[in-house]
Amino acid sequence: MNKELSINLLINNNEVKAEVYREVRDPGRLTDVVGSVAVGTAEHVDQAVRAAHHAFQSWKKADWTERAALLLKAADLLEGEISTLAPILTREAGILISGSRGEVVGAANVLRTTVELAESFYRPNQMEDDKGWISVEKKPMGVVAGIIPWNAPLLICMGKLAPVLITGNTIVIKPSPFASMAVTLAMQKIADLFPPGVINVVHGDAEVGNVLTTHPLVRKITFTGGGQTAKNVMKAASETLKSVHFELGGNDPAIVLDDADLEEIIPQIADAAFRRSGQICIAIKRVYIPEKIYSSACEIMCDYVNKLIVGHGMNEHATLGPVNNEMQFNFIKKLVESTKQSNAKVVELGTKLEPDQWENGYYLQPAIVIDPDHDQAVVTCEQFGPVLPLIPYRTEQEAIFYANNMELGLASSVWSSDEERALAVAREIEAGLTSINGAGSTPLGLKYAPFGGRKQSGIGVERTELGLAEFIEYHSLNFHKRTNVSK
Ligand code: NAD
Numbered sequence: 510m511n512k513e514l515s516i517n518l519l520i521n522n523n524e525v526k527a528e529v530y531r532e533v534r535d536p537g538r539l540t541d542v543v544g545s546v547a548v549g550t551a552e553h554v555d556q557a558v559r560a561a562h563h564a565f566q567s568w569k570k571a572d573w574t575e576r577a578a579l580l581l582k583a584a585d586l587l588e589g590e591i592s593t594l595a596p597i598l599t600r601e602a603g604i605l606i607s608g609s610r611g612e613v614v615g616a617a618n619v620l621r622t623t624v625e626l627a628e629s630f631y632r633p634n635q636m637e638d639d640k641g642w643i644s645v646e647k648k649p650m651g652v653v654a655g656i657i658p659w660n661a662p663l664l665i666c667m668g669k670l671a672p673v674l675i676t677g678n679t680i681v682i683k684p685s686p687f688a689s690m691a692v693t694l695a696m697q698k699i700a701d702l703f704p705p706g707v708i709n710v711v712h713g714d715a716e717v718g719n720v721l722t723t724h725p726l727v728r729k730i731t732f733t734g735g736g737q738t739a740k741n742v743m744k745a746a747s748e749t750l751k752s753v754h755f756e757l758g759g760n761d762p763a764i765v766l767d768d769a770d771l772e773e774i775i776p777q778i779a780d781a782a783f784r785r786s787g788q789i790c791i792a793i794k795r796v797y798i799p800e801k802i803y804s805s806a807c808e809i810m811c812d813y814v815n816k817l818i819v820g821h822g823m824n825e826h827a828t829l830g831p832v833n834n835e836m837q838f839n840f841i842k843k844l845v846e847s848t849k850q851s852n853a854k855v856v857e858l859g860t861k862l863e864p865d866q867w868e869n870g871y872y873l874q875p876a877i878v879i880d881p882d883h884d885q886a887v888v889t890c891e892q893f894g895p896v897l898p899l900i901p902y903r904t905e906q907e908a909i910f911y912a913n914n915m916e917l918g919l920a921s922s923v924w925s926s927d928e929e930r931a932l933a934v935a936r937e938i939e940a941g942l943t944s945i946n947g948a949g950s951t952p953l954g955l956k957y958a959p960f961g962g963r964k965q966s967g968i969g970v971e972r973t974e975l976g977l978a979e980f981i982e983y984h985s986l987n988f989h990k991r992t993n994v995s996k
Contacts, residue, residue: 513542514543516544516545517547518549518710518711519693519697520560521706523705525547527712529547533545537600537871546689554717555720558681560706561652561679561707561726564704565649568678573675579703580674581621583620583702584620588614593694595609596823598663600822601688601689604822605829606825608784609691617667619668619671620671623672623977625956626675630974639990642988642990644986647982647983650980650982652681653669655681657669658735660785660789662692663692666695666696668972672976674708676980678980680708682696683710683717686714696708719741730752732754739753753968754968756967757966757967758893761922761940762795762922763795764934767802768925769802770926775806778796778948779810781922781949783817783895786831787894787896788837790919791920793922795897797900797911798902803899810899811877814875831871832872832895833871834871840893841894842873848881853882853887854878854879855876855878857875859874861874878896879899880901912938919940919941919963923944925945939964941967942958942960955972959971960976
């Protein structure tokens with residue numbers, strides 16, 4: 510086992526100790542202490558914000574090409590740390606080691622892709638006529654607060670850091686208490702590439718988050734997390750009229766059409782639902798299946814999910830890890846128990862890799878829910894865990910109605926052998942992203958599609974030039990020509 514790690518705060522490129530440290534335990538081996546993390550105070554938040562504000566005065570003047578060069582160095586540095594960061598991420602957050610390695614690479618790529626966007630984003634925008642000329646300039650906002658959840662912490666952190674810094678802002682990051690070690694270690698290394706104060710990290714829960722989101726020198730909040738927290742953040746931000754960017758939860762529907770090849774698509778749907786034990790914002794969270802193919806779809810799904818092997822993230826044989834934390838574990842257990850009391854059938858599947866360790870981690874068997882009602886909790890809430898309801902439907906319009914019949918609209922998918930039919934259904938779904946015959950984004954989508962939720966799944970977008978625009982304000986310079994000056 511690794512030596513225990515002690516993670517400090519990062520303020521003005523200095524590691525800052527705190528009076529209180531929170532112990533971090535491995536969610537897949539609760540008896541193992543992974544390390545401890547400094548808990549910040551209101552004073553630490555203030556120091557971090559002031560350091561970021563001070564750094565902003567010169568960072569904002571750097572040319573975007575200088576900022577881009579540093580972000581590219583950061584990408585290489587991050588990728589070079591894969592063997593250090595991936596195991597820590599797995600041990601603090603329960604993510605399978607393959608997923609943690611993929612996350613480090615993905616996080617480095619986010620930095621590179623953002624840099625690629627900057628060239629066209631900063632192309633000068635000037636126009637002239639006989640009355641005058643205008644120049645519409647893009648100005649950074651100032652200090653940005655980046656608030657991170659636990660489910661994909663490095664990826665989400667870089668998804669904030671890259672657009673914030675390339676546009677000339679500085680940042681104070683608050684990771685989730687349930688996944689702060691790998692993020693902070695990465696930031697400690699990356700921050701050294703940048704002028705002091707450009708990148709700062711404070712740790713803590715809602716109380717520390719609240720100090721950050723009410724601080725008068727913070728101009729913008731970019732938050733990824735749950736809807737209820739977002740409402741608290743928005744209230745806090747309103748005091749000083751801060752701009753907010755929210756990436757929130759979803760309850761992503763997959764609609765299977767009656768001509769779909771079930772043998773081909775069900776494994777893909779299951780992978781998209783159970784990856785990271787269902788703890789992904791755009792995981793498939795409910796599946797609508799036509800009545801006439803419902804029983805075969807259920808059978809194929811159960812057979813496939815039964816092959817999942819639940820174990821510790823560091824065990825390369827595991828295909829499903831534990832859930833991240835006790836609250837999430839209890840929430841899902843309760844949801845499964847209450848579903849069992851309903852008319853729906855709950856089928857618990859999979860193999861326990863080390864059954865003797867089962868009680869020593871937040872392990873849950875993957876479960877399929879058959880014949881749930883449209884209005885029961887397992888269908889209407891974001892479960893964020895390894896439980897998947899399969900809902901039978903009679904007509905496509907009924908499936909579309911239920912897919913849209915909620916306040917969330919993050920991602921979604923439609924599955925069919927007929928592309929035109931699938932496209933027609935896809936266009937009716939109220940979501941930021943609808944994938945056809947797949948889940949999530951292809952490489953082209955990752956690069957060119959703005960990512961964000963509709964309705965209560967978010968405000969604003971990530972990726973593309975629109976994602977960069979979240980962190981700038983416009984300054985229009987309008988020069989009036991002296992047309993009637995007497996000679
Ligand atoms: P959460 O809302 O509980 O916490 C998110 C962050 O907010 C944490 O750092 C937390 O400490 C902080 N926080 C809590 N209260 C705060 C307050 N009052 N002020 C400021 N900060 C505060 O979310 P979570 O459980 O960490 O993450 C899971 C949720 O995130 C799910 O709903 C998931 O769908 C969503 N998510 C969305 C996306 C997306 O891109 N749309 C991506 C990943 C996760």
